[in-house]
Amino acid sequence: MSTIVKNDVKQALLEAGISIMLEKGYSNSGISEVLASVGVPKGSFYYYFESKEDFALAMISYASERNAEGMSKIFDDTSIKAIDRLKKYFTDCRIDMVSKECRKGCLIGNLSQEMADQSERLREALTDILLAKHQMLADVIAEAQVDGDISNKRSAKELAELTHAAWMGSLLLAKTTKDSGLLETCECLIFEDILK
Amino acid sequence: MSTIVKNDVKQALLEAGISIMLEKGYSNSGISEVLASVGVPKGSFYYYFESKEDFALAMISYASERNAEGMSKIFDDTSIKAIDRLKKYFTDCRIDMVSKECRKGCLIGNLSQEMADQSERLREALTDILLAKHQMLADVIAEAQVDGDISNKRSAKELAELTHAAWMGSLLLAKTTKDSGLLETCECLIFEDILK
Numbered sequence: 001m002s003t004i005v006k007n008d009v010k011q012a013l014l015e016a017g018i019s020i021m022l023e024k025g026y027s028n029s030g031i032s033e034v035l036a037s038v039g040v041p042k043g044s045f046y047y048y049f050e051s052k053e054d055f056a057l058a059m060i061s062y063a064s065e066r067n068a069e070g071m072s073k074i075f076d077d078t079s080i081k082a083i084d085r086l087k088k089y090f091t092d093c094r095i096d097m098v099s100k101e102c103r104k105g106c107l108i109g110n111l112s113q114e115m116a117d118q119s120e121r122l123r124e125a126l127t128d129i130l131l132a133k134h135q136m137l138a139d140v141i142a143e144a145q146v147d148g149d150i151s152n153k154r155s156a157k158e159l160a161e162l163t164h165a166a167w168m169g170s171l172l173l174a175k176t177t178k179d180s181g182l183l184e185t186c187e188c189l190i191f192e193d194i195l196k
Numbered sequence: 197m198s199t200i201v202k203n204d205v206k207q208a209l210l211e212a213g214i215s216i217m218l219e220k221g222y223s224n225s226g227i228s229e230v231l232a233s234v235g236v237p238k239g240s241f242y243y244y245f246e247s248k249e250d251f252a253l254a255m256i257s258y259a260s261e262r263n264a265e266g267m268s269k270i271f272d273d274t275s276i277k278a279i280d281r282l283k284k285y286f287t288d289c290r291i292d293m294v295s296k297e298c299r300k301g302c303l304i305g306n307l308s309q310e311m312a313d314q315s316e317r318l319r320e321a322l323t324d325i326l327l328a329k330h331q332m333l334a335d336v337i338a339e340a341q342v343d344g345d346i347s348n349k350r351s352a353k354e355l356a357e358l359t360h361a362a363w364m365g366s367l368l369l370a371k372t373t374k375d376s377g378l379l380e381t382c383e384c385l386i387f388e389d390i391l392k
Contacts, residue, residue, distance in 0.1 A: 025310050027223035103313050112372040113309040114221050117299050127373045161369065161378055162385050166358070169365030173357065176308040177323045182357055189358050193389045 010048045012038045014062045017055060022104040025114050026056060056111065057125055063107045064129040068136065075140050082143035083150065083195070090167065090190060094183040102174045108133075109168050134160045141195065150195045163190050206244045208234045210258045213251060218300040221310050222252060252307065253321055259303045260325040264332065271336045278339035279346065279391070286363065286386060290379040298370045304329075305364050330356040337391065346391045359386050 016037040021029045031045055031052060049055040074089050097105070104110075108129055115122045137160035144150040150159070170186035173179075212233040217225045227241055227248060245251040270285050293301070300306075304325055311318045333356035340346040346355070366382035369375075 023313055025221070025223060025314070027221060028310075028314065105309075109368065110309060113301075113306060113368055114224075116372045117219055118221070118224065123372060123374075130369065130372060158381055162362070162366075162381060165365035165369055165378065165382060166362040166385075167365065168368055169361035169363065170358075172305065172309055172364055172368070173326065173361055176312045176319060176326060178319075182361065185354055185358060186361060189362075189390065194385065 009038070009040060009044055011062075013040070013045060013048065013055075014059055017059050018063055018107055021056070021059065022107050022110065026052075026111060026118075027114065031055070053119055053121060056115075056119075056122055060108065060111065060122070060125050060129065064132070067108070068132070071133075071136050075136060081149065082140050082147055083191075086137075086140055086144065086195065087187075087191060090187050093167070094180070094187060097171060097174060097183060098180045102178045102180055105171050105175050106168075109171065113172075130164075134164060137164060144195070159195060163194055166190060166194065205234070205236060205240055209236070209241060209244065209251075210255055213255050214259055214303055217252070217255065218303050218306065222248075222307060222314075223310065227251070249315055249317060252311075252315075252318055256304065256307065256318070256321050256325065260328070263304070264328070267329075267332050271332060277345065278336050278343055279387075282333075282336055282340065282391065283383075283387060286383050289363070290376070290383060293367060293370060293379060294376045298374045298376055301367050301371050302364075305367065309368075326360075330360060333360060340391070355391060359390055362386060362390065 013034060017029070017034045020033055020037065031042075034055075035042060035045055045055070049058060071089065074085050074092070077085060080088070108126060111122060112126045112130070116126065117123075134157065138156040141150060141159050141163075142156035145152055145156060154162075166186055166189060170182050173182050209230060213225070213230045216229055216233065227238070230251075231238060231241055241251070245254060267285065270281050270288070273281060276284070304322060307318060308322045308326070312322065313319075330353065334352040337346060337355050337359075338352035341348055341352060350358075362382055362385060366378050369378050
């Protein structure tokens, strides 16, 4: 296999794994299903990943890099006011969840829920990603505080955590009830009550 | 088996199942582990439950009744102001999570996350329980609105949903990071910003 083809197979395995694990969770997803979806034999999987846990760690890393790129694309655009970048971010997240008919949700949130007490390696990796996400949110919130669009009553870090908590809880409720209305209500809460 | 012994076995299976499923999730929990924990043969399980899904439905129902009883005990005590009953409820929830070292979390939230896209029967049962919980919260919030302790800017129903969403998200973050600090911050958010 050439390096390009090798990377294609690895990426295809990661993308298939993310899609299957987003729908079915970690414990309920089998490696054989991922292999069948990509159309490669078992040997290809173990060429890239030592175990299912290693595969999950690679998926978490891949998905969070993609998330971080998406966040940076919005958050680094300083032609738009910081508060409006935050609004665009949450609106885009809501539209994405609505387009998925409130299924699947977010890989990092789903695996956090399912695996935090099952695998210390996964829990640590997930914690690092959550904290990095809070930092990205906190940086833009701090900018909006300097602009005077968000009060300094709470620290940017605390506001980032609270905003993210409210959003994750709303995603979970929307995933269960299949009612996306709560996501809109949560957006109002974030910008009218938390980040004000 | 006398009726009392029968009910004892059923209850023991439900309690063992809840304890195991809280820690390991649905897909990762085996019936054999529940049977070993209670010390009864497979036949006893299938005498009470047709399948793992039926068992989960019975656990959800059992756990939610216990939760509802705990909520009623606090919420029906009209010798205490409605706003203070709400505070006591969230403080008790936080103390419980801290006492569990931020492990396990809440069965209804955990199964919602893991199973909403996997079993329509479980999703519907979980939705009913979440909506009933929101109604219990909304009733006390409405009382606090009449008392003038919470503004009428949002409806009691909306405030109940938002409060619950923020709390569930905070539980998920605490479960992952094993940092209970966010639960305290979330309590402040609930009473200083959402229910104000």
